[in-house]
Amino acid sequence: MGTSDARVLILAGGLSYERDVSLRSGRRILDALRAAGVQAELRDADVALLPALEADPPEAIVIALHGATGEDGSLRGVLDLCGVPYVGCDAPTARLAWDKPSAKAVLHENGIPTPEWVALPHDRFSELGAVAVLDRIVDRLGLPLMVKPAQGGSGLGAAVVRDAAALPAAMVGCFAYDSTALVERYVPGVDVAVSIVDTGAGPEPLPAVEIVPHNGVYDYAARYTAGLTTWHVPARLEPSVAKSVAETAVAAHTALGLRDISRVDLIVDEDGAPHVLEVNVSPGLTETSLLPMAVQAAGLDLGQLFARLVERAAARVGTAARVSRETDGVSR
Amino acid sequence: MSGTTLDDYTDRYAQRVAGMTASEIRALFAVASRPEVVSLAGGAPFVAALPLDAVGEMLGHLGSVHGPTTLQYGIGQGTLDLRERICEVMTLSGIDVACGASPDDVVVTVGGQQALDLVARLFLDPGDVVLAEGPTYVGALGVFQAAQAQVVHVAMDDQGLVPEALTEAIAATRAAGRRAKFLYTIPTYQNPAGVTLTDERRDQVLDICERNGLLVVEDDPYGQLGFDGDAPLPLRARRRDGVFYVSTFSKTFAPGFRVGWILAPHAVRDKLVIASEAQILCPSAFAQAAVATYFATMPWREQLKTFREIYRERRDTLLSSLADLMPAGTRWTRPGGGLFVWATLTDGLDAKAMMPRAISARVAYVPGTGFYADGTGHEHLRLNFSFSAPDRIREGVRRLASVVEEELALRSVFGAPSLRRGRRRVRPGADAPGPDLA
Numbered sequence: 001m002g003t004s005d006a007r008v009l010i011l012a013g014g015l016s017y018e019r020d021v022s023l024r025s026g027r028r029i030l031d032a033l034r035a036a037g038v039q040a041e042l043r044d045a046d047v048a049l050l051p052a053l054e055a056d057p058p059e060a061i062v063i064a065l066h067g068a069t070g071e072d073g074s075l076r077g078v079l080d081l082c083g084v085p086y087v088g089c090d091a092p093t094a095r096l097a098w099d100k101p102s103a104k105a106v107l108h109e110n111g112i113p114t115p116e117w118v119a120l121p122h123d124r125f126s127e128l129g130a131v132a133v134l135d136r137i138v139d140r141l142g143l144p145l146m147v148k149p150a151q152g153g154s155g156l157g158a159a160v161v162r163d164a165a166a167l168p169a170a171m172v173g174c175f176a177y178d179s180t181a182l183v184e185r186y187v188p189g190v191d192v193a194v195s196i197v198d199t200g201a202g203p204e205p206l207p208a209v210e211i212v213p214h215n216g217v218y219d220y221a222a223r224y225t226a227g228l229t230t231w232h233v234p235a236r237l238e239p240s241v242a243k244s245v246a247e248t249a250v251a252a253h254t255a256l257g258l259r260d261i262s263r264v265d266l267i268v269d270e271d272g273a274p275h276v277l278e279v280n281v282s283p284g285l286t287e288t289s290l291l292p293m294a295v296q297a298a299g300l301d302l303g304q305l306f307a308r309l310v311e312r313a314a315a316r317v318g319t320a321a322r323v324s325r326e327t328d329g330v331s332r
Numbered sequence: 333m334s335g336t337t338l339d340d341y342t343d344r345y346a347q348r349v350a351g352m353t354a355s356e357i358r359a360l361f362a363v364a365s366r367p368e369v370v371s372l373a374g375g376a377p378f379v380a381a382l383p384l385d386a387v388g389e390m391l392g393h394l395g396s397v398h399g400p401t402t403l404q405y406g407i408g409q410g411t412l413d414l415r416e417r418i419c420e421v422m423t424l425s426g427i428d429v430a431c432g433a434s435p436d437d438v439v440v441t442v443g444g445q446q447a448l449d450l451v452a453r454l455f456l457d458p459g460d461v462v463l464a465e466g467p468t469y470v471g472a473l474g475v476f477q478a479a480q481a482q483v484v485h486v487a488m489d490d491q492g493l494v495p496e497a498l499t500e501a502i503a504a505t506r507a508a509g510r511r512a513k514f515l516y517t518i519p520t521y522q523n524p525a526g527v528t529l530t531d532e533r534r535d536q537v538l539d540i541c542e543r544n545g546l547l548v549v550e551d552d553p554y555g556q557l558g559f560d561g562d563a564p565l566p567l568r569a570r571r572r573d574g575v576f577y578v579s580t581f582s583k584t585f586a587p588g589f590r591v592g593w594i595l596a597p598h599a600v601r602d603k604l605v606i607a608s609e610a611q612i613l614c615p616s617a618f619a620q621a622a623v624a625t626y627f628a629t630m631p632w633r634e635q636l637k638t639f640r641e642i643y644r645e646r647r648d649t650l651l652s653s654l655a656d657l658m659p660a661g662t663r664w665t666r667p668g669g670g671l672f673v674w675a676t677l678t679d680g681l682d683a684k685a686m687m688p689r690a691i692s693a694r695v696a697y698v699p700g701t702g703f704y705a706d707g708t709g710h711e712h713l714r715l716n717f718s719f720s721a722p723d724r725i726r727e728g729v730r731r732l733a734s735v736v737e738e739e740l741a742l743r744s745v746f747g748a749p750s751l752r753r754g755r756r757r758v759r760p761g762a763d764a765p766g767p768d769l770a
Contacts, residue, residue: 015369017688020362046366126745156356157688168746175742176688212335224354227339288338 008033008310009058011075013044016067017177018154021224025285026064028292029306033062036303038310045069053082060313061086062306063282066153070282072098085313087306089259094281097256100150100182107276110255112248114276115267116141117184119150122175130168137183138164144186147171149178153280155219160186189269191218192235194249195283195294196262199308203253205246206294210235224288231290233297241272248274260309263291348478355762357699360687361769364696370728372650372715373696374769375523375671377583381638386630387586394621406617408609409601410440410593414624418593421584421627425555426569427577427595433568437595439604440615444553444580444592445471446608451514451549451576452479453607454600461505461512465493467674467703467712469523469551470764472516476705477759483705484512490665492519492529495536502544514547514576520563521554521670524703524714528668531564538571548575553583556636558669559644568595576600581623583671584636587767589619642718643671649722650715653729659736664715671718674700676711677736679743683713684763686739695731702764 010033012026013019026042033040041058043049045065061079063070063086073095079086089097097103101119108114118137125133137145147170148158157177159170174181191211196203210232213222222228237245249264256279263283266274283291285302295302364371394402409415415435419428427433441447448471456462458480464472466485476483484505487497498515505512517537519529529537541548550567568577580592596604608615626632650673654664661678677683684699700712717725 013366015363015366015694017356017360017363017691019366020359023362122742122745126741130745130747154356172742172746173685176685210335220356220359221353227337227342228353230335230337232335293336 007058008038008040008060008062009053010040010042010062010064011045011049011070012042012064013046014065014067014069016065016069017152017156018066021154021284021286022064022066022070024224024287025066025289028285028287028289029062029064029302032301032303033306033310034303036301036307038303038307045075050078050082053079053084057082057084060084060310060317062310063088064285066282066284068098068151071153071280072151083317085315085317087260087309087313089257089262089281093257093259097258097262097279097281098151100148100278101180103256103279104182104184104276106255107252110251112251112255112276113273115146115184115187117182119180119182121180122171123179125171130171134164134167134171138167141183141185144188145170146184146186147174148182148184149174150180150182152177154284155223158219160217187267187269187275189267189275190235190237192237192245192266192268192274193290193294194246194264194266195291196249196253196258196264197295197305197309198260199305200312203250203258205249206291206300207234207297208237208242208245208249209233209290209293209297210237211290223284224286226288229288231293233293235268237268238272241268241274244272245274248276252276252279260312261291348480351477351759351762353762357684357687357763358765360691361696361765363691364765364769369691369694369696370720370724370731371696371769372717372720372725372728372732373698373765374716374719375767376716376719376769377587377671378639378642378718379586379588381642382586382635383630387626390625390629391622394618394625398621402618402621404617406614406620408605408614410438410615411617411620411624413628414440414591414620415593417624417627418595421556421632422577422579422595424633425552425563426565428569431569432572433595437598437601439594439596439601439608440620441592441594441608442612442615443582443587443590444551444578445475446611447578447592447594448472448475448516448549448551449478449611450594450604450607451578452476452481453611454603455513455547456481459510461510462514462516463498463501463505463512463546464516464705465518465522465525467524467700467709468516469518470702470761472551473703473705474759474761476516481513482510485704485706486515488522488525488527490527492522492527492533493517493537495533495540498537498540502540502546512544512546514549515541516549516551517567518551518553519567520552521557521667521672523554523670524672524698524700525674526665526667526670526672527674528563534564534567534570538567538575542571542574546574550575550577552577552579554670555579556584557640557643557671559640559647560668563669573597584639585623585626585632589616589623591615591619591623640669643669646717646720646722646725647673649725650717650729653726657729657733659733659740662736671716673715673717675713675715677713679740680711681736681739681743682710684710686735689738690732690735693731693735695728695735696765696769697732698764702761 073091077091144162195206415438456479577595664675698714700709
């Protein structure tokens with residue numbers, strides 16, 4: 001694709017809890033693409049989107065939507081129906097990766113380490129009795145525990161529980177964001193994120209980013225307020241550990257069938273062993289987000305990288321709709 | 333190997349910057365701006381009810397004919413023309429020449445917000461105490477926090493500020509070796525509580541403040557927006573000494589002009605002007621001309637009636653919807669004017685923790701924590717009725733009631749655990765929307 005005359009549409013905003021983050025991601029990637037000479041526009045995913053796509057289809061779409069719309073596969077499915085190519089994995093894959101318990105099951109089946117977990121909708125607690133279920137969780141997984149919404153991002157609704165008495169509050173806080181909670185064994189260690197990009201030569205790991213929140217918790221404020229977290233790029237890991245982390249991240253990306261770009265969040269335990277926490281199919285692109293840091297550390301340019309990913313996406317035009325329809329069982 | 337915090341200025345910020353962090357509640361308000369969401373969260377007046385064509389024509393005239401003046405710098409105190417109009421408007425509230433209201437003692441400000449900031453600059457040293465109703469206006473909390481003052485809340489009931497609570501707060505502040513500089517109060521159709529200080533209590537509050545050497549900062553943005561008869565006389569109409577009267581055209585005309593004012597004791601007036609010039613040089617000449625011309629040439633009293641009628645219908649819809657739809661045990665105030673109803677949830681429900689669920693249900697409100705400087709107020713929420721049409725208000729309450737029902741069901745399963753432990757303490761403004769949210 002000759003990038004100078006290409007027209008790329010960036011979707012940002014949406015109705016998820018991460019709308020604000022998404023708008024920031026969208027503006028960041030808009031600037032980066034334009035600086036790379038790509039003709040790019042930014043718009044919300046609203047009722048005017050589909051008529052606009054029909055009237056003036058872009059060469060490809062960059063999905064900077066976070067939360068359900070951007071990551072649960074539904075919008076990607078609609079774009080497939082419209083025959084508009086987009087950067088990133090297809091609809092069924094996004095749906096799988098977005099649901100953390102489902103993604104963890106795939107990772108587990110593929111021998112990729114991920115903390116032991118249980119996923120429970122809030123209805124189950126009312127049916128079986130919250131005290132009995134919570135007691136069993138603590139007995140089985142031990143303390144501390146990590147509680148987070150089965151679907152969601154930006155640390156919203158997530159809490160580390162070190163005391164069993166704090167577990168009910170963590171569950172209530174989690175259920176404010178999702179009807180299903182993922183409770184997993186908390187693995188102490190070093191938080192790292194590995195961004196994966198595939199510009200045609202297979203999935204490549206970018207340098208791992210190590211995350212050190214100053215108050216110990218990588219919550220919403222620590223993620224999006226410059227000055228509250230120290231990020232080390234590349235992560236301060238022994239070379240052998242760094243290699244293992246990168247290989248594990250690529251294995252997770254591959255096992256889930258991801259495409260173009262993703263970010264794998266891991267924890268490296270005291271023995272240097274990586275454990276995959278979750279995988280993001282629409283990684284944050286804000287000023288404090290992890291993927292742009294990794295891109296910079298790799299000596300790449302964010303706009304040029306996405307221009308290449310757009311080029312790959314555009315080359316898939318015509319095949320995306322067919323593949324998705326077949327996978328979803330949608331009849332013509 | 334060193335890391336980055338992406339902020340090279342961390343060790344150079346002033347102390348008052350502490351707490352200025354990203355807020356997940358503030359982020360949720362980003363969704364509330366979408367049309368799918370019924371927003372009961374903002375504080376926006378219904379400016380669509382203004383005679384927009386006539387206002388537009390007036391603005392064009394001010395530019396094309398009076399441009400050499402309206403597009404120029406002005407004086408720090410504000411134009412005499414506007415200050416005279418301000419005195420005319422205040423007369424409607426009972427603050428007239430008989431109680432010493434003179435254009436000479438009016439300082440025009442950039443909204444009421446700058447007036448509050450000027451008062452804080454003139455009177456507050458770090459560590460000073462400001463007494464204020466609990467809850468109170470979030471923008472005032474931000475000003476007092478920036479002045480590094482401590483806000484001590486004084487309890488209210490359905491008749492407004494409780495005089496005995498004020499006396500106790502003054503005594504407790506004194507016993508702690510602290511100095512309370514002034515009482516900040518919104519006595520009429522209070523934001524956010526919607527209650528009005530009764531006639532009897534107004535005199536009591538003034539007496540208590542006078543006896544204790546406490547200045548009074550009276551914030552009165554809503555006093556002319558009463559639906560059930562006239563509001564009691566403002567504090568400033570009852571006493572001229574020691575009372576600073578702050579108001580704005582944001583609710584009676586349009587917030588887009590950002591024009592407010594302060595009526596101050598004569599001795600303070602010059603200091604306010606000097607402080608204002610240091611901040612902004614002068615208020616916008618164009619905005620002042622627009623407001624002055626509107627109040628000189630257009631039927632503003634009729635327009636006030638229009639606003640009152642629209643808001644009365646919307647308030648009635650909100651109150652009847654709450655009565656019809658909210659779960660038993662929920663309580664709310666019944667404002668005689670203004671823009672807001674203050675609701676209190678039952679069974680220890682936490683309005684801040686409930687916000688994500690509300691956003692999922694496509695309804696927005698402001699959690700009560702935004703209106704307290706001390707981190708309390710979790711069981712409360714502020715509901716706005718000025719902006720949304722009655723059918724949208726009812727739909728919003730329907731969604732809100734459903735959210736509360738779900739939250740009650742969840743609490744019945746898990747008990748009523750406190751969700752506050754371990755939370756990052758945030759500035760009050762972080763729990764309230766920006767001024768642009770309708």
